[in-house]
Each structure stands twice: as structure tokens, then as C-alpha cells.
Amino acid sequence: MSIKFPPPNPAPTPYARLTVLGAGSWGTALATVLARNGHEVRLWSRRPDHAAAINATGENADYLSGVTLPQGITATADLATALNGTEALLIVTPSSTLRAMCQAIAPMIPAGIPIALACKGVEKRTGLLLSEVVSDELPGHPVGAVSGPTFARETALDHPTAATVAFPFSYADRLSPENSPAARLALTLSGGGFRPYVSDDLIGVEVGGAVKNVVAIACGMMSGAGFAENTRAALITRGIDEMKLLAQALGGRRETVTGLSGAGDLTLTCSSTTSRNMSLGHQLGQGIPRPNCFDGRNVVVEGEVNAVSVTDLARRVGVPMPICETVHSVLHGGADLQEAFSALWARPIEAEPFALDLSLEHPAPQTSLHFGVRQ
Numbered sequence: 001m002s003i004k005f006p007p008p009n010p011a012p013t014p015y016a017r018l019t020v021l022g023a024g025s026w027g028t029a030l031a032t033v034l035a036r037n038g039h040e041v042r043l044w045s046r047r048p049d050h051a052a053a054i055n056a057t058g059e060n061a062d063y064l065s066g067v068t069l070p071q072g073i074t075a076t077a078d079l080a081t082a083l084n085g086t087e088a089l090l091i092v093t094p095s096s097t098l099r100a101m102c103q104a105i106a107p108m109i110p111a112g113i114p115i116a117l118a119c120k121g122v123e124k125r126t127g128l129l130l131s132e133v134v135s136d137e138l139p140g141h142p143v144g145a146v147s148g149p150t151f152a153r154e155t156a157l158d159h160p161t162a163a164t165v166a167f168p169f170s171y172a173d174r175l176s177p178e179n180s181p182a183a184r185l186a187l188t189l190s191g192g193g194f195r196p197y198v199s200d201d202l203i204g205v206e207v208g209g210a211v212k213n214v215v216a217i218a219c220g221m222m223s224g225a226g227f228a229e230n231t232r233a234a235l236i237t238r239g240i241d242e243m244k245l246l247a248q249a250l251g252g253r254r255e256t257v258t259g260l261s262g263a264g265d266l267t268l269t270c271s272s273t274t275s276r277n278m279s280l281g282h283q284l285g286q287g288i289p290r291p292n293c294f295d296g297r298n299v300v301v302e303g304e305v306n307a308v309s310v311t312d313l314a315r316r317v318g319v320p321m322p323i324c325e326t327v328h329s330v331l332h333g334g335a336d337l338q339e340a341f342s343a344l345w346a347r348p349i350e351a352e353p354f355a356l357d358l359s360l361e362h363p364a365p366q367t368s369l370h371f372g373v374r375q
């Protein structure tokens with residue numbers, strides 16, 4: 001008697017034609033990964049002269065100077081041209097622009113195509129996750145995210161890089177996973193140094209991406225104020241706990257936060273001033289006034305806006321996020337940086353992990369931070 005094995009799952013089909021909205025550093029890096037893998041990419045910039053310069057020079061000198069863009073990328077400032085005939089869309093403009101971007105593309109986006117968010121944040125006014133904003137404005141599209149520890153320049157230069165592609169799995173996706181947007185987009189992105197993982201926990205992935213920027217500002221503030229590795233490790237670890245609690249409260253999974261989009265991205269962003277969030281915190285910690293940071297240049301620092309939206313959301317769902325609250329109080333509440341971080345460190349002793357209820361009423365410890373003592 002011969003045993004009949006079920007046929008192996010068929011392989012997913014990559015998307016052949018994609019649109020990237022946002023020709024900043026990360027949009028251009030993702031377009032580069034896709035085009036390097038042989039896919040056709042329309043890269044949208046809101047400035048016609050910028051799109052024309054990218055096409056003329058094969059370089060995005062404004063954001064990734066010195067990186068030669070592969071064949072297959074066509075820049076355009078016309079949304080209809082960018083979206084015509086596309087099979088999948090990546091949105092890579094700052095989170096604060098997302099709702100307006102969705103409204104602008106609503107009349108011209110091809111029906112039902114998957115939309116992957118590569119921006120990170122929570123909407124300020126509503127406290128919605130970015131995927132919820134997209135679903136609000138563009139119903140009928142699978143919505144997911146690409147997120148992880150991915151500095152744009154390194155990604156564009158094809159350094160080994162890993163990221164998570166997350167879409168909620170529908171019933172149909174479970175029946176034929178090879179047709180799921182997560183599997184298809186992951187395969188489309190996969191190649192060279194870029195290694196995607198797939199997830200169905202979009203909430204967990206999005207929470208990680210939004211919170212890590214706020215915690216990175218905290219790390220920067222403390223490093224700018226003269227503290228070093230112990231402090232960074234403490235903030236990273238306790239920051240992961242804040243992510244876990246928020247992810248879980250919103251219906252995501254705690255384990256997701258230990259992955260690339262949570263702990264991975266937090267570690268990257270808190271480890272170097274290549275991160276704009278870390279860098280802003282560092283400058284503020286050194287005592288540089290906000291208007292003078294980045295030499296007065298207007299730089300996208302998602303954690304600055306998201307310090308407000310993340311803490312508002314956390315308060316609404318009853319999750320304590322003391323690090324994010326501290327950053328919020330310094331950036332937006334007029335709190336003194338040294339006093340705010342001293343208060344953070346002087347909170348009553350808690351259990352770790354937080355979920356363990358030791359039912360102890362600890363008094364606040366006699367803690368004080370010695371700012372100004374350099375190592």
C-alpha cells in the first residue's frame with residue numbers, strides 16, 4: 001500500500017508592481033530593496049522637482065546621497081501615476097500625514113490591494129493605531145505593517161537586515177497562506193541582505209514601533225545628560241515592559257514585543273544617534289534648546305509627537321507607562337529634565353514582571369540621580 005502525502009503548500013507569488021508613497025530616506029530604502037529584487041516600483045514624492053531629480057540622477061540626493069538606486073524605480077509626484085496598475089502599496093510618509101494621505105489616494109487606489117504601513121506611530125487626535133486610520137479611510141483593503149530595526153541608509157546599502165511583515169490573518173489566509181498579503185509581501189521584499197519574518201499580530205507590531213521612538217528619546221536624554229550603559233540597559237528593558245503592557249491591553253501579544261519590531265527596533269534606536277529620536281533626546285539632555293536641535297533643521301522625530309499620542313492612549317486603557325510619561329512631561333509639559341528623570345527613578349519599588357502582583361505597598365525609595373558627574 002502506498003501512502004499519499006498531501007501536496008506541499010504552493011509557494012507565494014511576489015508582487016510584480018508596487019507603489020511607495022514617500023520618497024524620504026525610508027521610502028527610498030524600501031523602494032531600493034524592492035527594485036533590487038527585480039520588481040517595478042513607483043516612488044511618490046510630493047515635490048515634482050524632487051521626483052524629476054531622482055529620475056535624472058538615479059540618486060535621492062536629498063535623503064540618501066551617495067546611494068545609487070537600482071533600475072526599476074520611477075519617481076513621480078503624480079499620485080494617479082504612482083498608483084495606476086499597482087498590486088501593493090507601502091505608505092512611508094510621517095505618521096502625522098497618514099489620514100490626509102489616505103484621503104488623497106482614496107479616489108484612485110486600485111480596489112482591494114494590500115496596504116503596508118512603514119511609518120511608525122499612533123494618531124494624535126484619535127489614539128488610533130495607524131492601521132486603524134487606514135481602515136477608517138480606505139475600507140476594503142488588507143492593512144498591515146513592515147517594521148523592525150532598520151536604519152534606512154544601511155538597508156539601502158544592502159547590509160544584512162531583518163524586519164517583520166505583519167497582517168492579520170483572515171480565514172481565507174489560513175486556508176491558503178500562500179495567498180496571504182503577509183506571505184506575498186515578505187517574499188517580494190526578501191532578497192540580498194533583506195530578510196523578512198511574517199506575523200499575524202499587527203497590533204503587537206504597531207505598538208512596538210510607536211513606543212520605541214518615545215523610549216529612544218528617554219535614552220538620548222539620559223545619555224546627553226552624562227549617563228551611560230547601565231542607564232540605557234535599564235530604559236530599554238523597562239521600555240519593553242511598557243510596550244508589552246500596552247500591546248496586551250490593545251489585544252496584541254506580549255511575545256511579539258520581544259521580536260524585531262519591539263525589542264529589536266528599541267535596541268537599535270536606543271543605541272546610536274543615527275536615530276533621530278535618540279539624537280533629539282541626546283541634544284536636549286545636553287541642554288540644547290529644542291529650536292536649536294539638529295541645527296534648527298526640520299527633522300522627522302516620530303517619538304516627539306507620539307509621546308503625546310502614546311501616553312494619551314495608555315492612560316485611556318489604564319496602562320502605566322512611566323518612561324513615556326516622563327518624556328511627555330519634558331517635551332510637552334514644561335517639566336525639568338533632571339527633576340523628571342529623578343522622579344522616574346524614585347518611584348516606589350515594583351515587581352518585575354509587572355503582572356506579578358506582590359501586593360506590596362512600597363514607600364518611595366530615597367533615590368537621587370547625580371546629574372553633572374561625568375564618567
Ligand SMILES: NC(=O)C1=CN([C@@H]2O[C@H](COP(=O)(O)OP(=O)(O)OC[C@H]3O[C@@H](n4cnc5c(N)ncnc54)[C@H](OP(=O)(O)O)[C@@H]3O)[C@@H](O)[C@H]2O)C=CC1
Pocket residue numbers: 022023024025026027045046047062063092093094095097118119120121150151152153299300302
Ligand atoms: N529613516 C529610517 O531609518 C526609518 C524610518 N521609518 C519611518 O518612516 C516614516 C518616514 O520617515 P523617513 O522616511 O525616515 O523620513 P524622512 O525625513 O527621511 O522623509 C520624510 C518624507 O515624508 C515626506 N513628507 C513630509 N511631510 C509630508 C506631508 N505632509 N505629506 C506628504 N509627504 C510628506 C517628505 O517629503 P519632502 O521631502 O517633500 O519634505 C519625505 O519624502 C516615519 O514614520 C519613520 O518613523 C521606519 C523605519 C526606518
Ligand SMILES: O=C(CO)COP(=O)(O)O
Pocket residue numbers: 120148149150151152213216265268269274275276277278300301302
Ligand atoms: O525606525 C527607525 C529604525 O528602525 C529609525 O529611527 P529614527 O526615526 O529614530 O531615526
